[in-house]
Amino acid sequence: MPTVTRKARLGTPLRREFYARPTLDVAHDLIGKVLVHVSAAGITAGVIVEVEAYIGEGDAACHAATGFTGRNAPLYGPPGQAYVYLNYGIHYLVNAVTEPEGVPAAVLLRALEPIHGRDVMQQRRASTPRASHDLCRGPGNLTRAFGISLRHNRCDLTSGRLFIADWEFTRRSHWTPRIGIRVAAGRRWRCVASDSPAVSR
DNA sequence: CGTTCGATGCACT
DNA sequence: GTGCATCGAACGT
Numbered sequence: 573m574p575t576v577t578r579k580a581r582l583g584t585p586l587r588r589e590f591y592a593r594p595t596l597d598v599a600h601d602l603i604g605k606v607l608v609h610v611s612a613a614g615i616t617a618g619v620i621v622e623v624e625a626y627i628g629e630g631d632a633a634c635h636a637a638t639g640f641t642g643r644n645a646p647l648y649g650p651p652g653q654a655y656v657y658l659n660y661g662i663h664y665l666v667n668a669v670t671e672p673e674g675v676p677a678a679v680l681l682r683a684l685e686p687i688h689g690r691d692v693m694q695q696r697r698a699s700t701p702r703a704s705h706d707l708c709r710g711p712g713n714l715t716r717a718f719g720i721s722l723r724h725n726r727c728d729l730t731s732g733r734l735f736i737a738d739w740e741f742t743r744r745s746h747w748t749p750r751i752g753i754r755v756a757a758g759r760r761w762r763c764v765a766s767d768s769p770a771v772s773r
Numbered sequence: 774c775g776t777t778c779g780a781t782g783c784a785c786t
Numbered sequence: 787g788t789g790c791a792t793c794g795a796a797c798g799t
Contacts, residue, residue, distance in 0.1 A: 624791070633791065635784095643784055661781030663792050680791060699794095712792050753791055 583738030585730050591651035595670040595677040599625040599763045602668070602679055602736070604743035606687065609718045610733040614692040616718050618684030618708050619739060621765035622772060624750045626667070627677040632756040636676030646726050647676035654734065656715070656725040663712030664721050668729055668736065682762075684708035685770045686717075693717035705770040743767070 586605065591598055608617045626634040635644040635657070646655040646669055655667040655678050667678035686693055686707050693707045696717050708714035715721070720734065729735050743765040750762045751772060764771045 626791075635791085638785075641784075657784090657791090658782060660790060660792050661783070663781095665791060667791090682791085710792070750791075754789085 585735035585737050586652075588650070588652040588730050591668060591670050591729075592672055593670065595625045595627045595679060596761065598668070598670045599623045599679045599761070600745060602681075603745040603763055603765050604739060604741060606737050606739045607681065607684055607718070608735055608737060609720065611692075611719050613696070613719060614689050616686070616689035616692055618686045618688075618714070618718075619741075619743075619765075620681060620683075620736070621685050621743070621768040621770050622681075622683035623763050624680045624682060625670075625677070625761040625763075626680060627671075627761070629676060631759075633750065633753045634676065634678075640676075644676065647678055648674060649726065652728065652730045654724050654727045654729055656720060656722055658722065659712065664715040665711045666715050666720050666724065680711060681714060682711045683764075683768070683771050684714050685768060692719075705768075709770050710772055 602620050602623050605620050606617055607620060629636050636647050640648060650673045651669050653669050655669050656664055659665050667680045669678045671677045686704050690704060696719055708717050724734055727734055745763050746766050747760040748762045749757055749760050
């Protein structure tokens, strides 16, 4: 079965030390890694090709810009856990928390290249058939394709059914300004795989 | 091509 | 009450 083959080729989940580093380093190194979700509907996996960094209370676009609140509490928690929230009342967005515990920062996952479970993604996306590179393009689209919701908030990405693992290929990447935000848009904290057809816009 | 705009929930002011 | 780290349909050119 392809399932077994793919799983066997996946590395083990990235360890907590990977996330307990400067956020820009983590963001850069997440390009080319693989997000995996083992769910009842099936296994989905995709190569991370677009991310954005949100760093600290001094970053006006970071949810921690107004200090500790109930919603942004995960940002202050241990690195390597997921921060999931509902955006525009419609879309779930998933982040990987970074930096040592107490430093509110995270990397937003914005796009993936599907490598397994495209049929499951397609079903979750509903509507019309989509090209592979469209299934997980955009932060709201990828959570939908992966079945990620508020249930995954604060879940541990270094163990369990939702995790990020090494992958056998590395990707060339470059930095651009963050997109879709209304403040602090000048910072070039968006990292994309340079040759990917699955990135935004 | 391009731009506008409605849907929709909730944290925060 | 306001404003989103969005998406896609519906327009206009």
